Amino acid sequence: MLDRLAAAIDRHFAAVGSATAVPRLTLVALDEPIEPTDRLEDPMLCFVAAGTKRTTAGELSHVAHAGEMLFTTIALPVTVAVEKAPYRSAVLRFDTHALAELLVELHETGPATPSTIEAQVTAPMTPELIDALTRYVQLLDTPDDIRPLAARVESEILYRLLRSSLGPILRQWSLADSTTARVREVAQWICARYTEPLRIDEIAAMAHMSPASLHRHFKAATGMSPLKYQKHLRLQEARRRLVVGDATAAQIAQAVGYASATQFNREYRSTYGLPPGQDAARLRTQLTHTPSATTQEA
Numbered sequence: 001m002l003d004r005l006a007a008a009i010d011r012h013f014a015a016v017g018s019a020t021a022v023p024r025l026t027l028v029a030l031d032e033p034i035e036p037t038d039r040l041e042d043p044m045l046c047f048v049a050a051g052t053k054r055t056t057a058g059e060l061s062h063v064a065h066a067g068e069m070l071f072t073t074i075a076l077p078v079t080v081a082v083e084k085a086p087y088r089s090a091v092l093r094f095d096t097h098a099l100a101e102l103l104v105e106l107h108e109t110g111p112a113t114p115s116t117i118e119a120q121v122t123a124p125m126t127p128e129l130i131d132a133l134t135r136y137v138q139l140l141d142t143p144d145d146i147r148p149l150a151a152r153v154e155s156e157i158l159y160r161l162l163r164s165s166l167g168p169i170l171r172q173w174s175l176a177d178s179t180t181a182r183v184r185e186v187a188q189w190i191c192a193r194y195t196e197p198l199r200i201d202e203i204a205a206m207a208h209m210s211p212a213s214l215h216r217h218f219k220a221a222t223g224m225s226p227l228k229y230q231k232h233l234r235l236q237e238a239r240r241r242l243v244v245g246d247a248t249a250a251q252i253a254q255a256v257g258y259a260s261a262t263q264f265n266r267e268y269r270s271t272y273g274l275p276p277g278q279d280a281a282r283l284r285t286q287l288t289h290t291p292s293a294t295t296q297e298a
Contacts, residue, residue, distance in 0.1 A: 001130045002067055006049040006088040008137040022139050022150055024095060030087040035286065036079045038236045040191070043173075043184070044093045045161070046070040047125060047133055051087030055080050055120060058223025058232075062120045067130075071166055073173050073180060074119040074187045076222060077232040090137055095154065099174050102158050117180050117221040119187075121169060129160040182207040183221050186214065190226060194233040195257035198226060234258065235271050242280035243287070249276040 012020060013029035020027060030051070046053065048064045055062050055070065056079045063083075064070040125133075136153045139146045161170055172178045186207050190198065203226065204214040218226050234256040241252045253264035265275060272279045 001127055001134070002049050005047075005090070005130060005134045005137065008134055008140075009049060009088045009090060012137065012140040020140055021143060021146055022136060023154070024093040025136065026091040027137070028087065028089045028091060030082050030085050033085045033087075034082045036081040038077070038079055038239060040233070040236065041072045041076050041078050041080075042093065043074065044072050044091055046072070047090045047092070047130075049088040049090065051082060051089075052084035053080065053087065053089065054083050057119060058219075058228060060120070060223030062122050064122050067125055068122050069125050069129075069166070071121050071123070071169065072119065073121070073169070074184045074221060075191050076119045076187070077229065077236050078120075090133060092133075092157070096174065098151070098155060099158055099170075102155060102162070103171065103174060106159075106162070117183055117217055118169070119221045119223070121166065123165045126160060126164055129157065129164060132156045132160055179217055180221075182209065183214075183217050186218065186226065187222070187229065190230050191233060194230050194237070195255070197257075198230050200226060230257075231267060232271075235268055238264070238268065238276070239272065239279070239283075242276055243283050252276075 009027045009029055013027045014020075019025065036056075041055070046064065047069045048066050050066050052066070053064045053070065055072075057076050062070060065084075132153060136150070136157060139150055139153065161167065169180075172180050173184075175181060186203050189203060189206065200211045200214070204211040207214055209217070215225055218224075218229070222229055224232065238252050238256045241247060241255070242249065245252075247255070249265065249268075250261040253261045258264040268276050268279070274282065
């Protein structure tokens with residue numbers, strides 16, 4: 001069954017990081033492993049049809065092999081590596097409205113089964129889920145079918161997910177006032193304001209938690225404290241600007257929220273192993289030798 005899904009991905013993978021004509025669906029195809037790459041992952045589900053993907057966030061690491069799915073529940077700065085190739089995956093972002101409607105239809109509106117908050121979790125795909133997902137990708141074979149059938153197949157995928165081992169986590173994720181939702185809201189708030197000073201009391205009040213409770217839940221979910229989460233966002237953006245732009249390290253440090261260039265240089269080197277200028281030069285050299293079939297959606 002995975003071969004059919006991988007073959008459908010092969011037929012329709014078109015461009016780096018591009019979405020498809022099927023709503024909320026992105027396809028990934030890599031013929032060679034890729035070195036660890038920093039990125040900010042939005043809430044999404046990655047279904048691995050071939051190969052192996054590893055993501056690392058703070059103290060937490062997750063590996064998804066062929067036949068497994070990786071659910072990212074919170075916007076998360078991660079390091080992504082494709083460790084085994086050829087790698088093929090389908091990435092699906094949620095239609096939260098469709099999920100809510102399905103939960104109401106299934107009369108699953110009560111509290112979700114309590115579970116540990118996790119920003120990322122892996123689980124095996126069931127045969128029924130693989131079949132539904134394959135049909136979703138195969139809609140690209142017949143574009144005229146996308147409009148009348150995509151929503152129906154997507155609803156089946158959501159149903160299969162709710163009936164899988166991810167079901168309790170997905171139900172908790174969908175609840176407006178669950179602990180998961182409050183941690184997700186804090187993560188989104190920090191992402192939107194990562195250049196600003198972070199006041200723990202302020203974001204704890206927003207989440208209706210004590211500072212200690214927020215710290216505990218946030219670290220359990222993301223593998224890092226809110227302050228370290230913000231630092232990773234700043235350093236990832238600084239690294240991107242260093243590679244693609246012509247601003248100085250001091251200018252970029254200020255742009256991403258650092259008041260001290262010395263602190264920026266120290267934290268950058270501690271995270272990436274080299275001073276900003278040397279690291280950017282190394283990355284530019286690597287990019288000139290990177291296979292063309294790469295994507296930010298891996």
